Amino acid sequence: MRKGRDRSPSTGHTARRTRPVRRLYAAGPTGNDRPPVVWIPGLGAVKALLPSFRRCAEHTACHLLDLPGFAARQRATPAPPLVGPLADTVTNWLASVPDSQVVLVGHSTGAQVALRAAARNPDRVRALVLLGMTFPPHLRRAAPLLRAVTRTAVREPVGLLGALVPDYLRAGPLRLTRYLDSALRDHPEDALSRLCCPVVLAAGAHDPLAPPGWIEHAARQAPDGRSVTLPGAHGFPYSAPESTAALVLRAAAPCEC
Secondary structure, three states, X not given: OEEOOOOOOOOHHHOOOOOOXXXXXEEOXXXXXXXXXXXXXXXXXXXXXXXXXXXXXXOOOEEEEEOOOOOHHHOOXXXXXXXXXXXXXXXXXXXXXXXXXXXXXXXXXXXXXXXXXXXXXXXXXXXXXXXXXXXXXXXXXXXXXXXXXXXXXXXXXXXXXXXXXXXXXXXXXXHHHHHHHHHHHOOHHHHHOOOOOOEEEEEEOOOOOOXXXXXXXXXXXXXXXXXXXXXXXXXXXXXXXXXXXXXXXXXXXXXXX
């Protein structure tokens, strides 16, 4: 695996508000029949996706994006990370890579960003994989959300904490809070109906933050959507990397049309 330093200029209304997206990790074979897979973390938690990313990269080219606004060196930027502007930066990054279709994968709030980016780039996204997409309507208020976070935390493996904390610390509480507020005000179920590409939504079997019922409902909103349930809670890309990578690779299978 190699760390990337790819940077692309921001355009549109985000040009003066966020830094360009950075490809933090790039790995996997190129030149096969599968499209590249682009991974977008939730709440800036890059390391939580690494186990699934590495297994997927054994079979096809993968890019793990470090979205702007989370690193300590970026805290002086005028705007915090928000769902809409982050989707714009992913759009700009896609414009900077070779002109080919990709499979776009997002986890948690990163799934909300991936969904918005896919809707804005129908010609560039062959398939969309949304892992533990947040938030169902009943969790878009502080008290129910806090209870769901607590129930989720006790179901996650201890190792996930070590993956999350460094990334959360580098972002800082203010940026995390403002990004979370942006995600809570987003209605991803409305954007699903506008997609042209196949969409796979995955839920952790024991995930109170993105429960299977919500994921099944969301999948029905997409013209070509389906839902699956994988082992684990909200952090299943970390705790069940084999199942997660297999799901993504099926979405990236060579087109038979």
